[in-house]
Amino acid sequence: MKFRFSLLIILGILLIVQPVMQVFGQTEEGPPVVHAVFFYASSCPYCHQVITEDFPPLLERFGEQLQIFLVNVQGPGASEVYWNTFEVYEVPEEIQGAVPMLVVGENVLIGGIEIPERFPTIIEEGIERGGIPWPDIQGLEELIQRSAKTATAAALNATPSPTSTPVTPSPTTEDTEAPLETATRILTVTPQPSETPLPEEVQSESGGSGMLSNEPEVVERTLVEEVMIRIKRDFVGNLASILVLIGMVASLISIGIGIVFPHPVQRSWPDWLIPLLSLAGIGVAGYLSYIEMTNTIAFCGPVGDCNTVQQSQYARIGGFFPVGLLGLLGFIAVAVMWFVYRRGPEKYRKAAVYSLWAMTGFGTLFSIYLTFLEPFVIGATCAWCLTASLIITAQLWVATAMVDAFQR
Numbered sequence: 001m002k003f004r005f006s007l008l009i010i011l012g013i014l015l016i017v018q019p020v021m022q023v024f025g026q027t028e029e030g031p032p033v034v035h036a037v038f039f040y041a042s043s044c045p046y047c048h049q050v051i052t053e054d055f056p057p058l059l060e061r062f063g064e065q066l067q068i069f070l071v072n073v074q075g076p077g078a079s080e081v082y083w084n085t086f087e088v089y090e091v092p093e094e095i096q097g098a099v100p101m102l103v104v105g106e107n108v109l110i111g112g113i114e115i116p117e118r119f120p121t122i123i124e125e126g127i128e129r130g131g132i133p134w135p136d137i138q139g140l141e142e143l144i145q146r147s148a149k150t151a152t153a154a155a156l157n158a159t160p161s162p163t164s165t166p167v168t169p170s171p172t173t174e175d176t177e178a179p180l181e182t183a184t185r186i187l188t189v190t191p192q193p194s195e196t197p198l199p200e201e202v203q204s205e206s207g208g209s210g211m212l213s214n215e216p217e218v219v220e221r222t223l224v225e226e227v228m229i230r231i232k233r234d235f236v237g238n239l240a241s242i243l244v245l246i247g248m249v250a251s252l253i254s255i256g257i258g259i260v261f262p263h264p265v266q267r268s269w270p271d272w273l274i275p276l277l278s279l280a281g282i283g284v285a286g287y288l289s290y291i292e293m294t295n296t297i298a299f300c301g302p303v304g305d306c307n308t309v310q311q312s313q314y315a316r317i318g319g320f321f322p323v324g325l326l327g328l329l330g331f332i333a334v335a336v337m338w339f340v341y342r343r344g345p346e347k348y349r350k351a352a353v354y355s356l357w358a359m360t361g362f363g364t365l366f367s368i369y370l371t372f373l374e375p376f377v378i379g380a381t382c383a384w385c386l387t388a389s390l391i392i393t394a395q396l397w398v399a400t401a402m403v404d405a406f407q408r
């Protein structure tokens with residue numbers, strides 16, 4: 001009986017003590033937070049799209065449980081952190097140097113398609129696991145602290161805006177010299193002036209890095225100024241696009257003049273160039289189709305920024321059909337028409353040669369449209385796309401010579 005009585009006393013004490021321990025054991029820790037680092041470049045138009053279109057809904061949805069630290073890879077001190085990231089995460093050499101790039105936990109997301117597709121799920125899983133700390137990258141903590149100090153100084157000297165969002169210091173800013181009194185998860189960043197200021201430029205005085213701002217500065221510009229800014233983003237590549245564009249337009253004009261005012265002596269092109277060029281076009285368009293359909297990073301070479309082009313809204317017709325796939329089907333169709341012209345029944349030869357000419361003509365017109373978008377709208381050039389444009393234009397010249405020879 002004594003044993004049972006003692007056991008009841010012990011259980012009673014535990015029942016009383018447990019709630020008390022739970023109350024006194026509570027900590028002041030807030031909800032779990034997911035920390036992410038976003039590497040961008042001021043010359044990258046798709047970085048701007050991720051910052052202004054993809055991040056804001058996530059910040060509104062997850063609130064203080066999401067912190068995104070922006071790092072301009074072109075800023076002093078930030079480049080070293082950027083390249084250290086590749087070493088830490090063993091990023092393949094062929095995609096090193098690509099932006100936009102998001103690092104969150106053990107994940108490295110690259111490109112304007114992969115980031116918005118995978119980031120929300122990673123945030124949800126990270127919150128369920130109790131949060132995700134800042135990546136362990138050499139130099140990152142110092143960069144965040146330096147940015148926090150700069151933001152603190154700016155906040156203490158500035159009048160709070162009615163539209164500003166209150167934020168609190170991140171865990172890595174506890175060693176800063178002054179507390180952040182203005183906000184928590186989002187530090188408002190004042191863009192630095194530059195030779196070609198961009199509305200998407202999100203920089204702080206700490207060397208081109210800072211926490212994401214809800215209110216990016218908007219700069220009004222004329223149409224000519226906007227076009228010049230886009231061209232300068234990828235000047236060498238965009239200049240190549242403009243030259244190719246001029247060549248394609250000149251080709252159409254020359255061919256049109258030849259049709260309206262036929263010359264007795266037409267330059268002859270061997271028709272076997274059609275299948276040869278189609279093979280080259282199938283290779284180029286097939287690679288672009290693979291890139292667009294798998295959302296992988298393309299090998300761009302020394303000229304242009306093909307990943308920016310492939311990740312833009314213009315890389316898909318209607319938002320879902322890859323332009324590269326359309327080109328692939330087009331080159332295959334041209335090769336089939338050439339085969340019908342050369343080996344098919346006599347009664348189909350005329351239809352085949354005119355169909356071939358119409359296909360190459362439409363392909364050239366569509367390539368002119370796409371090439372125009374690169375320097376003047378997207379602000380980046382795809383060398384693969386330029387190659388495909390040159391191929392289809394060359395096929396138009398050959399097809400025109402075939403039609404002329406067929407009519408004689």
